[in-house]
Amino acid sequence: MKYLVVTGGAGFIGANVVKRLNELGEEAIIIVDNLGSSEKWKNLVDLRFEDYIHKNKFIDDIKSGLFKNSVKAIIHLGARSSTTEKDVEFLMENNYEYTKTLAIWSIENNARFIYASSAATYGDGSLGFSDNHSLILSLRPLNAYGYSKQIFDCWALRNGLLDKVVGLKYFNVYGPREGHKGDMRSMVLKAYEQIKRDGKIRLFKSYNPNYRDGEQLRDFIYVKDAVDMTLFFLEHADKNGIFNVGTGIPRSWNDLANSVFSALGMKPNIEYIDMPEVLRGKYQYYTKADISKIKSAGYDAETISLEEAVRDYVINYLEKGIFS
The missing domain is CATH 3.40.50.720 (NAD(P)-binding Rossmann-like Domain)
Incomplete structure (x- = not known):
């Protein structure tokens, strides 16, 4: 064998x-x-x-x-x-x-x-x-x-x-089976946890004038x-x-946050917070x-859209407590 x-x-x-x-x-x-x-x-x-x-x-x-x-x-x-x-x-x-x-x-x-x-x-x-x-x-x-x-x-x-x-x-x-990753968990999982705990999602402010808060882009x-x-x-x-x-297809952190709220049937509530100094010089504002x-x-x-994938993750895994 x-x-x-x-x-x-x-x-x-x-x-x-x-x-x-x-x-x-x-x-x-x-x-x-x-x-x-x-x-x-x-x-x-x-x-x-x-x-x-x-x-x-x-x-x-x-x-x-x-x-x-x-x-x-x-x-x-x-x-x-x-x-x-x-x-x-x-x-x-x-x-x-x-x-x-x-x-x-x-x-x-x-x-x-x-x-x-x-x-x-x-x-x-x-x-x-x-x-x-x-x-x-x-x-x-x-x-x-x-x-x-x-x-x-x-x-x-x-x-x-x-x-x-x-x-x-x-x-x-991002997706199921990442719960053990601590600080390296995806923002989808962190956002879900924040909503369940506080009713809102916290995203880093932008320190690049070319990007508004939450509009930093990632290939999720x-x-x-x-x-x-x-x-x-x-x-x-x-x-x-x-x-x-x-x-x-690069998407913004705001898109991701809104997708989590949408999957939960909730109105978006996003708070923008200061980025730690240690990260500011190493932060990627765009990936594609x-x-x-x-x-x-x-x-x-074809890859699954952000909205469809986040919904699958939230509804079929996180909400059911399966491999979160």
């Missing part, structure tokens, strides 16, 4: 990937993660998989040859994803070196390798949001997390790996679309390189995934 390995398989995108694989009839799955004392274990309760392995043991098993000839693909979504993480050495070991080890092993063992890069690699967006390989070395991330992703993309490019593996630059993903993508884009590359092993995972490359690769499904 050959397994599908999903690292970060108890996390947000990873657990949704495993859920979709189960729906497609796949159960020969090994989940790799670090549950620690978090609530991530709740994401596993309805999933079907062969085994759970701690991330440290898995990398040791890989190096020892234990999984030789028994892995069909590694979908590497495990990482420290906090954009405020200050321990850069940890990020380099956990996000960069770990990914290098898995990538090299996958190529040497003829296993498909799909890994999570990040839209955080685009920094302030001044160079645009194209996933063209010629731009990779020029990007300047605004935080250490983004840099830990960027440096692997650069390493893969310099070492000729991008015609053998797939890197996915996820934009602002529902996790169900992000999963479909991810698994497209599992099905199409001839498609390699770095690809954006987004909608290509250029998805022409993934479309050219053959992915032709």
Whole structure:
């Protein structure tokens, strides 16, 4: 038997990937993660998989040859994803070196390798949001997390790996199974919680004269679309390189907030608050995934609109207390 390995398989995108694989009839799955004392274990309760392995043991098993000839693909979504993480050495070991080890092993063992890069690699967006390989070395991330992703993309490019593996630059993903993420929860979930607690949503004021309060723009993508884009590359092993995972349609924070209120049948009530000083110099006012490359690769499904996706998330998950 050959397994599908999903690292970060108890996390947000990873657990949704495993859920979709189960729906497609796949159960020969090994989940790799670090549950620690978090609530991530709740994401596993309805999933079907062969085994759970701690991330440290898995990398040791890989190096020892234990999984030789028994892995069909590694979908590497495990990482420290906090954009405020200050321990850069940890990020380099956990996000960069770990990914290098898995990538090299996958190529040497003829296993498909799909890994999570990040839209955080685009920094302030001044160079645009194209996933063209010629731009990779020029990007300047605004935080250490983004840099830990960027440096692997650069390493893969310099070492000729991008015609053998797939890197996915996820934009602002939201949806069920993100409740364990703390401050990194999506604004959809935070907005829902704020409405339930206070009857209103708080958004950061704009400090850029080109954007009114709440009109800062993001490419928000529902996790169900992000999963479909991810698994497209599992099905199409001839498609390699770095690809954006987004909608290509930037929407404002006000749009998002209004969508949550609408899903709950409530009149919008938005309060604009000061942005912490530590974030002001690192804040992205605009993101828009250029998805022409993934479309050219053959992915032709339409993404779910913000309003429809938020409604599905709120009504079918958050209101029911399911995988919030």
